[in-house]
Amino acid sequence: MHYFEYLDGYRGLLALIVACAHTIHYSAKSELVNFLNTISQSVGVYGFFVLSSFLLTYRLLKQLKQFKQNSILNYFIRRFFHVYVPFFIYATLAKFGPRIIGGHINYHEHLFYSSWTSLVSLNTDGSSHLWTIAPEIKYYFIIPIICLICLKLGNKKILFVTAAGLWLALDEKFNFFGLGSSDLDIKKRHVLLTRYAVFLYGSMAAVVLDIIEDSKAIVDFLKKNQVQFLINYSSLFVSLIGVRYKNHHLISEFYTSGKIWSSVILLVALSNEENFLKKFFCCSLLKNCGKYSFGIYILHPIFIQTTQYYAEFEMQLDFTVLVLFQSYLAAVLFNKYIELNCIKLGNKFKHFFKI
Template structure:
């Protein structure tokens, strides 16, 4: 069993590692279902891939907010920011760059030696598009979400600093601020007007804001011993979240309502998804119950460790295996197996070693835990 060496041990939580793995598997199961390949009979998860991506966004916001909150007014000191950006950069860009280079090189090979234009692995990519992806200006395939999340990294420290200064006025002040930001984001960029696989940050801000909110709430719960009523509320909110996420599966919603809906029916329901997943996260990290135990199982934590690589590479195997006209169940399992092996190798060879790399400065950022 491999562990989360790339995460800060101080803020590592088994249930959240498992939730990250669950999010990655949701995306894989959804994308295979979209191609008519199912892991089990009747297990049609078409359209839930966005739910997994939104969970990724929420987890990132939640987990990055916690350590920054504890740094307080020291957020913008050089050691803290240096360590923050090194962890963000080395977590994403090395593997992301190699992934994009695979697209550029494969596109060139297919055109030059085989005469196939408009194709590439994982997608067709020119050098100009490569640079646009690195600059977070474009996102093909699954890379749109990387552009969204990395842009959020730039504004998160600013938001946390504002929260640090206003929390002296109480939790209500923080709730008011975050509520205002939620409303403002919907006025400027309503979720209903978002584009498919939109690489802009603004449409998805409600998700990230909710992630900040539940981090603040989690901190408050941990500092003040909650009574039985509060704990029971968190427990039942977790169950409500599970039920809500299940109902928002298009095939299940269609059966419940008797009205057939397309697989992208809930793709723009950022706020609803975020609320339900927030309930689940709060329950998973605070209540020693079924939800926490479920998302703490080893297989989900294993996939949580490999989630980034699995997310990137599974479309490659879907594209390749769907061309072989295999049995749909066999194709689905081969996609998962191939993606898992690739994710494990990239983690061991690239992600894990690079996560240990730190640029050394006179004020050593390695002393700052983020």
């Protein structure tokens, strides 16, 4: 099974993009921050949705083929203790702890957290950054279904990819669920149905990679220098399109973003170590940010508030850099004292019940 080390760097980059974008009200004179704000959803949020669904689908698919017993149960236990429990802790502190734990969202007149009940039940209708956690966790329940279907299909997994691709193409054109712009606003964006396509593209990329890896002929073909040259430049070209892409029609945006970032991830996964993007994502700084990305993402509002309150800036890039630096240090501590202990608790749970 692959360990996609370079995707840690990709995850770190996405976390930094979103955190930077949220400083827009305080760094408005910075062209870089303005640009990151314009791509924060199409690149940062949707890129992470694709990445998450790709990795989880790929790993569970491999585990089901190698270790069928308890694979799905282990998958849910791992997701619960890795993601939901740390999220639950932060959401609880943001609502009942010191006001500053909620960061600038608790102080900004146009931003607000949902009620505690709504947050922990993933009915996140507030205008905070935590809305992204809800559809991701909900999609965790779809991934095992996809993997079991593919396992049942065996060597005919391409049928799943074909059917899913056809469904998404038709749904984008005919809008089967009747989604409108109002369904994508802050009141409904936590609903999986409004963003399911982005996740599904990531799962499709994972299944395609699994199909390719099962074929020695395809693998050998992809190793040829000419093919690698094409893959290398194609991945770079598609990623540049993704960074430059912006569509004010919100439904088209998440469909197109899903296609772009699932294609990039798949192309980079099929490339050798000379791939430009793979080298870039292997940067130590980005990989470290990826390791602590969850903490960076959920904690950065704290430091947006404290930085603008205790320091004086002329709305320049230095504000954003300071926020990122503090968020990273806090994320390291959050990982050490919260995330890792949640993982240990999950391991003890599995050991106690002999799972």
